[in-house]
Amino acid sequence: MGSMHNIQVTADPQTWTIAELAAEYDVTLRTIRFYEDKGLLTPERRGTVRVYHARDKVRLGLILRGKRLGFSLDQIATIVDMYDAEPGEEGQLVYLLHQIGTRRSELEQRRRDIDETLEELAEVERRCQADLETLRSATVVD
Amino acid sequence: MGSMHNIQVTADPQTWTIAELAAEYDVTLRTIRFYEDKGLLTPERRGTVRVYHARDKVRLGLILRGKRLGFSLDQIATIVDMYDAEPGEEGQLVYLLHQIGTRRSELEQRRRDIDETLEELAEVERRCQADLETLRSATVVD
DNA sequence: CTCGTGATTGACGCTTACGTAAACGTAAAG
């Protein structure tokens, strides 16, 4: 009762409730459950309740980063699944390497796009500030 | 009849038909018209037919780049509109500068996300290739 | 026992970004 805004905290420091994760990453419970529905998260169940481990927490972080990058959940699924792929057989590994190549090209294209856009924004900004200058000196002259 | 896959070409080299733009940027007519519906494109009309000028073509390029970056069409609209904003009054300019700042932070966040992801992909790739090595040397030993 | 708090599972709704016909106009070619 002493502290305010209390979020129910789990006893075990290695696990999290759905609400804790939601608060930490600033998403809704609905969103987290939705990702589970899509197979992106697989929390433990204690009875009916979801219990999230470090692995799930990391994956949620990766998912959200993927979203910031504008990937679809399907794409994110393939990316995130690569992180904890079992060594497996040769075919698997080759496929995985191919996937990595594909994703890398996409990401590199995006970075080029970002750099171009940043440059053009800088250009617009320069013009904008120049306009402000002339506008203010004109006002002074008045 | 001599050449195949002919796309109807406009007489005026400074303008484009909707099909030409669609072919060049590899999008559908529907998409281009949709962007117009959303106010992102404003082609000339000759009678009922759309005629696209250099300005429209550039904007379409910007729109598609925005899409690759994962921006929504609404966000893209504000970005693209900045490029040909009239000098205008001081308030406008200040607002524009503020918008530019916002977009830049978003883009810089995205670039950080991309760099992190690329690094982690490289890590996965290394593990992956190491696994391939051991798997192949094991096969040789057999 | 009851209440409050947080959890659960449906299930329907909504927005974005188009896809996909359907029905029609038009201009040049055969």
Add this chain to the structure above:
DNA sequence: CTTTACGTTTACGTAAGCGTCAATCACGAG
């Protein structure tokens, strides 16, 4: 004139990614 190629509008369909109830369960405190 008819076909063909290109264009138009209108409108319904859809997939993704959640929002938003509603009904229910579990559990510790009072």
